[in-house]
């Protein structure tokens with residue numbers, strides 16, 4: 386659940402000095418050859434991080450040094466940061482995530498957890514199929530294969546070796562250590578994706594601390610094996626980011642004059658909203674259900690449903706809520722489309 390935004394080309398010049406025991410006179414290795422290595426705790430970034438953790442959060446300096454001393458940097462993940470699947474055209478992205486066997490597994494998953502999901506849907510207003518869609522896209526409903534790394538190694542690797550996200554990962558590292566302390570978790574016991582997200586819903590540490598819910602009331606927020614906690618946490622997250630009960634995600638949109646020039650004149654962007662009434666004045670046609678208020682806000686996007694075609698979409702509040710999970714048009718579309726497929730079996 387990370388939005389990467391615009392990504393630029395990779396500059397490796399900063400990688401080497403951060404690896405402990407590096408010999409600056411030897412040639413810079415390519416990332417694929419760079420050995421996994423330990424942290425240099427004398428690096429100013431770690432001096433400042435450890436100072437923050439001891440002074441503001443009352444961690445013991447010796448404990449932190451022992452903890453950080455055990456980190457194994459995973460330099461190969463940096464290449465993955467530079468090539469997120471979110472940059473693919475939608476038809477390819479969708480093909481990569483929505484597969485027939487995942488749809489079948491998802492439909493069965495909804496049925497197996499129906500009662501629990503219905504209770505959570507009622508309480509939070511987020512449909513069960515949307516909750517399950519996110520879990521299917523994130524981890525194939527908890528399949529451990531996406532979690533190949535130790536979370537603490539990953540958060541440190543991104544902080545130490547990826548300047549573009551340094552501030553983001555500094556905050557995540559602090560949140561992770563606080564989370565481990567609060568929940569009684571050994572920092573080295575959590576596995577994560579290459580981006581440092583963990584649990585069945587793939588929460589980052591800051592999101593876990595803010596939005597995870599102890600739904601089964603056993604005193605722990607368990608996003609690994611408690612389905613109640615997992616489902617309610619996803620629902621709570623979406624609700625906190627504006628999910629509207631019975632609201633819309635997206636609809637196809639058309640211009641009264643469908644010329645390419647007119648298409649280009651529509652301002653696109655997930656969060657560039659205008660009132661629906663304004664869109665109507667601009668000649669944008671959207672097949673709205675009668676229940677929708679005309680003062681509701683809408684934004685627009687162009688996407689590629691298949692190779693060589695481009696189409697206009699109208700995006701609504703619930704779409705923007707989904708993309709707060711991962712700020713990407715592809716992600717929002719795939720979650721919305723997959724959720725529709727999970728529903729089908731219910732009506733048959």
Ligand SMILES: [Ca+2]
Nearest residue numbers: 599603605607
């Ligand atoms: Ca719990």
